[in-house]
Amino acid sequence: MIPYGRQTISEDDVAAVVEVLRGDWLTQGPAVERFERAVAEHCGVEHAIACANGTAALHLAYLGLGLAPGDLLWTSPNTFVATANAARFCGADMGFVDIERDTLNMSVDALEARLADAERSGRLPDVVVPVHFGGAACDMMRISELSRRYGFTVVEDASHAIGGAYRGTPVGACERSSAAVFSFHPVKIVTTGEGGMVVTNDDAIAERARLLRTHGITRDPMEMEHCAEGPWYYEQLELGFNYRITDIQCALGASQMRRLDEFVARRNELARRYDELLAGLPVAPQRVPDDVLSAYHLYVVRLDLGAIGPRTRTEVFAWMRASEVGVNVHYIPVHLQPYYERLGFGRGDLPEAERYYAGALTLPLYPAMSEDDQDAVVAALREAVGA
Numbered sequence: 001m002i003p004y005g006r007q008t009i010s011e012d013d014v015a016a017v018v019e020v021l022r023g024d025w026l027t028q029g030p031a032v033e034r035f036e037r038a039v040a041e042h043c044g045v046e047h048a049i050a051c052a053n054g055t056a057a058l059h060l061a062y063l064g065l066g067l068a069p070g071d072l073l074w075t076s077p078n079t080f081v082a083t084a085n086a087a088r089f090c091g092a093d094m095g096f097v098d099i100e101r102d103t104l105n106m107s108v109d110a111l112e113a114r115l116a117d118a119e120r121s122g123r124l125p126d127v128v129v130p131v132h133f134g135g136a137a138c139d140m141m142r143i144s145e146l147s148r149r150y151g152f153t154v155v156e157d158a159s160h161a162i163g164g165a166y167r168g169t170p171v172g173a174c175e176r177s178s179a180a181v182f183s184f185h186p187v188k189i190v191t192t193g194e195g196g197m198v199v200t201n202d203d204a205i206a207e208r209a210r211l212l213r214t215h216g217i218t219r220d221p222m223e224m225e226h227c228a229e230g231p232w233y234y235e236q237l238e239l240g241f242n243y244r245i246t247d248i249q250c251a252l253g254a255s256q257m258r259r260l261d262e263f264v265a266r267r268n269e270l271a272r273r274y275d276e277l278l279a280g281l282p283v284a285p286q287r288v289p290d291d292v293l294s295a296y297h298l299y300v301v302r303l304d305l306g307a308i309g310p311r312t313r314t315e316v317f318a319w320m321r322a323s324e325v326g327v328n329v330h331y332i333p334v335h336l337q338p339y340y341e342r343l344g345f346g347r348g349d350l351p352e353a354e355r356y357y358a359g360a361l362t363l364p365l366y367p368a369m370s371e372d373d374q375d376a377v378v379a380a381l382r383e384a385v386g387a
């Protein structure tokens with residue numbers, strides 16, 4: 001089976017992990033800071049806070065900017081459930097903004113229209129979270145203009161997008177957002193097994209995210225409410241979490257970061273090749289705007305259901321899997337999950353995301369994929385759609 005995504009582990013990566021295993025710290029040692037520094041330098045951002053996974057990173061970022069019960073957070077329905085769930089962890093209310101037909105990112109026109117409505121009805125969002133779907137950055141220029149006009153905070157869910165760029169600036173620079181979040185799950189661009197990171201230029205967000213990553217505990221006498229009683233003394237200032245990541249994982253992450261540009265270049269090369277090979281088939285690849293360098297976490301196509309009828313997406317999917325091609329579907333619109341339905345969302349709320357989902361198919365893409373494998377994927381798809 002050709003998988004839809006796969007990590008790329010080198011002998012250097014293995015050696016970096018083994019070195020930690022033979023050393024003094026398995027966790028809370030120097031590799032965490034080394035990895036944080038590597039990501040901060042890549043992004044050109046002030047602070048990087050590594051943590052257990054991307055979901056924890058979203059939670060820490062939202063808490064870092066003070067998201068609380070009674071607040072409202074909007075995001076795209078075309079994302080992994082974690083983007084919304086982390087807001088629910090904070091007790092915030094959720095809203096979803098429909099996607100754009102071709103980029104599959106949050107539609108800024110839809111956002112603008114909903115903001116105007118929300119202003120009239122008296123409940124504007126406190127936070128808006130653009131998700132850089134597939135690795136392609138959202139229209140951050142317009143989103144940040146709207147954030148100034150309507151007073152909301154922007155957090156980027158950049159789980160797919162480390163190594164990508166927007167208008168020549170690396171994703172994660174936080175030029176037009178308060179914070180951005182990465183995931184290092186093995187299918188993502190860079191991996192630590194499980195892992196995540198918050199990046200920000202805001203000192204207060206960074207400080208709060210660091211505090212809450214370790215139970216809300218400080219060992220800094222300057223932050224304490226009582227006098228330090230001795231060298232053992234620490235204080236818990238807030239109710240935090242154990243969201244730490246290990247040195248073992250961060251050694252892998254820091255080693256992987258050295259090849260980030262190489263990974264993204266190869267993913268782009270394969271994506272260009274897919275674009276060419278798929279021309280003429282009844283499928284539309286995600287459109288990436290000219291001012292965006294996608295990190296190409298995913299290569300997603302939308303089947304032209306009218307042209308492939310009577311075949312369905314389910315049949316195309318089954319045909320591909322039977323041909324040993326590990327296709328996938330990203331994403332089931334979050335608002336259609338039973339948990340969100342119970343909160344009042346339902347079918348018809350976000351028509352573009354629902355229409356896209358009906359024809360969505362993710363084709364295999366990872367740096368070590370061979371051109372022969374790619375040809376096999378395209379040949380199977382050609383048969384599956386009856387072209």
Ligand SMILES: *Cc1c(COP(=O)(O)O)cnc(C)c1O
Nearest residue numbers: 053054055080082159183184185
């Ligand atoms: C992977 C992912 C997450 C969550 O990351 P984990 O590391 O799996 O917790 C959040 N948002 C998006 C868009 C993702 O793809």
